[in-house]
Amino acid sequence: MTSGSYKVGFRLKGSDKDTMFWPNNHRVIMDMSQSEYYNTANTTLILSDISESPPGFTLLQLLTPSRVREVQSACVIMNDKVFISSSTFIQLACSVGFWVCFKLLLKWVYEGICPNFFIPQNNMFVSKVHGSAQNRLFLQLHELYKKGLACLLQSPSIRTYIIDVLYNPRLTICTDEKLIAPEKYQNIKLQKLTANMFQHMAFILKNMQTNTSGNKEIYVADKNSCDILKLAAKFGFVSDLLYIAMFYYKTVRYMEALSVIEMTKVKLAQPYLMYGGPVDRERYTEAVGGQSWSTKMRQAVAFDIRLDTKICFISELIPEQQSALQIGYITLSIPMFAMLHFLEFLCYRHIDGTLSQAALDDLHHVQGRYVNGGGAIYWEILGICQQITGNLQAALYSYQQSLSLSHYPFNSIRTATQRRIQDVVEAINELYNH
Known part of the structure; x- marks a missing residue:
């Protein structure tokens, strides 16, 4: 709603x-x-x-x-009655994020090792945080840690933000981190956010390149971006491998992209994979039972692909991203298998026409999976592929199917679809006029 x-x-x-x-x-x-x-x-x-x-x-x-956990965590007590508070939920989310980062900083200071953001092997604490200075800093941070989330009150800016709530005598707010979010959930959330940040960074760096950039400069920048995406894949889900494939396609390395796509297919074909439906619990337990949550996430979990609408990932989807951005969407969500076969089609059309058609056929076969939420973008992608092959009538039908689903929630591409329909109709009319 x-x-x-x-x-x-x-x-x-x-x-x-x-x-x-x-x-x-x-x-x-x-x-x-x-x-x-x-x-x-x-x-x-x-x-x-x-x-x-x-x-x-x-x-x-x-x-x-x-x-429902989200409801439970948003509850506050006023005059011995329980109420649901949206502001409390927001504060809890911010508090959890702060607490995860704070504990990570405490760990780094204790060990004397702070990995560089771009080159994790480099220690940013070298020659800066060691000896007596390290001990003093750790003790200061540990004193804040013992106070729990209440230590946020020592920050003037944050104190201003939460002072009215904390000074409300009728309001009781829980600051026990164990009740806010389990430790494992905190770590997994931070891990996924890190992966997303790396993915965005890689494509932003690529988009910053200009026509005046030299070959060596481009090579080094692209290698760094690839390394960042590979690092992100170690933090994220199985489906995050597709960001690497996208980058290879964007940089005209089609064979490398296809290699990543084939590897992703193998991982997605496993019976223990968790993706939008029931999972074979026995096979799941055999494969990753007893493993850390981080390993389970990387080997047995997949999600749809989410593209930040302000970042160009591949040029073929720019109209859809712009359409979503115009109406306030910060991400464009694409069904994972639709994105996989889309990338496969785009790469093969530069290499092998037969295999390109096979990829398009595979894209047809996943049609039944996406009817409601992801249906519009699925039909849009199918139409793009058909338009590229020159099958304008089929493309027109696919775009019309996409537009017919515009009443479903989260369909943010209506404007782009209308433009594509207009372009196809003009192309068809031009053919008939000749």
Whole structure:
């Protein structure tokens, strides 16, 4: 369910766009008398109380316990009642991020090793943090660590941000890190965020190159970007290998891209892979049981590909990214197998026409997997491939299918689809006129 100024029709730059997900077993009632219509054994009841709120606002009182973790972590206590607070959820997320980074810094100071961001083998603490200075710094940081998240109050800027909430006598906020997020979850989240950051950095560096750059300069820059993407793959999911394939395609190294795609296919074909559906638990346990969460994530988990709409990854998808960016989307989500076969098609069309057609056939075969959420971009990609091959009628049909799914949530490419339809229709008319 969408809301905010985007929902009511504003398309101004900077206009906010809120998206809400509401579990089906969570019901909001406007009066306590309505509670008798629900089975509280399997339904979470939330009372909307506007008696003490200004116009346009309401208090959401949790009447029965919720099993949804996001709801639990957003709860606050006011006058011995439990309420759901969006501001608390935001603060918790920021606190978790801070605490993960703070503990990592504490570890680095204790060991005297801080890996360089670009060259992890280089220690940034060499000749700077050692001996008595290292001991003093560690003791200072450890004193802050013992205070828990309350140490944030020592920062004037952060203190200003949270002071009103902390000084509310009716409000109780949990600062116990164990209750905010499990240790393993923190590490996995940080690991994935690091992978995403490396991926963005690699493509940003590539896009910064100019026509005046020399061959040696380009070679060194591209090698550095490849190294960054390979490092990101060690932190991320199986599907993150496709970012390496994208970079190879972008830099006209089609055989290298295809090699990465084939390796990815092998990994995705494993019966223990977790991707958008049930997994063979027995095979999963045999393959990665007992392994660290980091290893499980790298070897047995895959997700759809998300492209930052402000970064050019491959030129073929620039219109779709721009379309999404215009309406406030920061990422463009693409079904993983659609992206895999798309890249395979793009590479083979420069090498082997028969294998290029085979890749397009494979893209056809995954059609049934993407009907709703990912359907629009799937049909869009299929249309792009068909247009490239010169099959304009098939491309037109695919683009029309993409446009027909524009009523589904998260379809952000409508403008791009309309432009592509216009281009194909003009090309068809031109053919007939000749």
